[in-house]
Amino acid sequence: MPIVEIHLIxxxxxxxxxxxxxxxxxxxxxxxxxxxxxxxxILSEMEKDDYAIAGTLMSDKGH
Amino acid sequence: MPIVEIHLIxxxxxxxxxxxxxxxxxxxxxxxxxxxxxxxxILSEMEKDDYAIAGTLMSDKGH
Amino acid sequence: MPIVEIHLIxxxxxxxxxxxxxxxxxxxxxxxxxxxxxxxxILSEMEKDDYAIAGTLMSDKGH
Amino acid sequence: MPIVEIHLIxxxxxxxxxxxxxxxxxxxxxxxxxxxxxxxxILSEMEKDDYAIAGTLMSDKGH
Amino acid sequence: MPIVEIHLIxxxxxxxxxxxxxxxxxxxxxxxxxxxxxxxxILSEMEKDDYAIAGTLMSDKGH
Amino acid sequence: MPIVEIHLIxxxxxxxxxxxxxxxxxxxxxxxxxxxxxxxxILSEMEKDDYAIAGTLMSDKGH
Structure with missing residues (x-):
């Protein structure tokens, strides 16, 4: 019965x-x-300005 | 205080x-x-290519 | 295909x-x-010191 | 290792x-x-017709 | 950057x-x-009375 | 209306x-x-054997 949610860019x-x-x-x-x-x-896709590492949005990191 | 998230197509x-x-x-x-x-x-709506059952995307199943 | 998560005390x-x-x-x-x-x-049960409203834990509110 | 999801309009x-x-x-x-x-x-942004309080969608509340 | 949550019994x-x-x-x-x-x-483990399929708790199904 | 879930050890x-x-x-x-x-x-607390980075459980890392 595993239910999986994967958050990805x-x-x-x-x-x-x-x-x-x-x-x-x-x-x-x-x-x-x-x-x-x-x-x-469930694939949960994020925009780059909806994910942050260490307090910085990915859209500001150029990742 | 129930907080509910419903994932649906x-x-x-x-x-x-x-x-x-x-x-x-x-x-x-x-x-x-x-x-x-x-x-x-919270209603969390998914595209058919963002949900899979038994390893197959719903968009590939015609569901 | 709805998948539901209910957070409750x-x-x-x-x-x-x-x-x-x-x-x-x-x-x-x-x-x-x-x-x-x-x-x-999915029922996701929380202790009263794991839920906060307006910055205060429920265990501190006597709710 | 905190992982945070914030649901917001x-x-x-x-x-x-x-x-x-x-x-x-x-x-x-x-x-x-x-x-x-x-x-x-993770910032998880919701449309106003995907969030309800007390059984009423926010899009019906004019909030 | 995938972040994965797996709900399992x-x-x-x-x-x-x-x-x-x-x-x-x-x-x-x-x-x-x-x-x-x-x-x-993240592994999110559930008791059998915290998961239901078709409106019946798993603890009532003998699964 | 922000609803926040924080997963932490x-x-x-x-x-x-x-x-x-x-x-x-x-x-x-x-x-x-x-x-x-x-x-x-919502604070969602995890045991060290319920969280993995790079495929290794935290309980196996001594973190």
């Missing part, structure tokens, strides 16, 4: 998202011996 | 959202005997 | 939790015309 | 966001004696 | 958690070409 | 939590010109 391609959810699901089912159908993944 | 009408938050709030206040003013609901 | 009985998840699920399925099997609810 | 300026993440990070590092580099902040 | 061994975070991190870094140091994972 | 004193919620609330209200009563903070 916007800008991934559809192909990267496909690969991401497939491989994370596989990692979870193999580690926990859980059936794949029970794994739900 | 984009595409609901304003009327559906109105009904959703009114009825979920009612369900909570009746179950927990909590005053309505203490209930906060 | 610890101390509800099992019977209250049963009622809560049943009635919130009903409220969601009726509002959104979604099948009940797709609704997942 | 859309419409803040870039300058307000800059100030927000800088001052919240400072508040955390000073309160917990944690190094700034360990603080991550 | 309590009862995993330390060894399972070790394997889980290592393999999910690998899945993410390989899918997104992100450096491992940027991946943070 | 267990082990803070009550006094540290008091200081944390007071100073984070002040930082938010000053940055956003929001009334203090609208700020809600």
């Amino acid at each position: 916007k800008g991934r391609t559809l192909e990267q998202k496909r690969l991401l959810v497939a491989s994370v699901t596989k990692a979870i089912t193999e580690s926990l011996a859980a059936p794949p159908e029970t794994v739900r993944i | 984009k595409g609901r009408t304003l009327e559906q959202k109105r009904l959703l938050v009114a009825s979920v709030t009612k369900a909570i206040t009746e179950s927990l005997a909590a005053p309505p003013e203490t209930v906060r609901i | 610890k101390g509800r009985t099992l019977e209250q939790k049963r009622l809560l998840v049943a009635s919130v699920t009903k409220a969601i399925t009726e509002s959104l015309a979604a099948p009940p099997e797709t609704v997942r609810i | 859309k419409g803040r300026t870039l300058e307000q966001k800059r100030l927000l993440v800088a001052s919240v990070t400072k508040a955390i590092t000073e309160s917990l004696a944690a190094p700034p580099e360990t603080v991550r902040i | 309590k009862g995993r061994t330390l060894e399972q958690k070790r394997l889980l975070v290592a393999s999910v991190t690998k899945a993410i870094t390989e899918s997104l070409a992100a450096p491992p140091e940027t991946v943070r994972i | 267990k082990g803070r004193t009550l006094e540290q939590k008091r200081l944390l919620v007071a100073s984070v609330t002040k930082a938010i209200t000053e940055s956003l010109a929001a009334p203090p009563e609208t700020v809600r903070i």
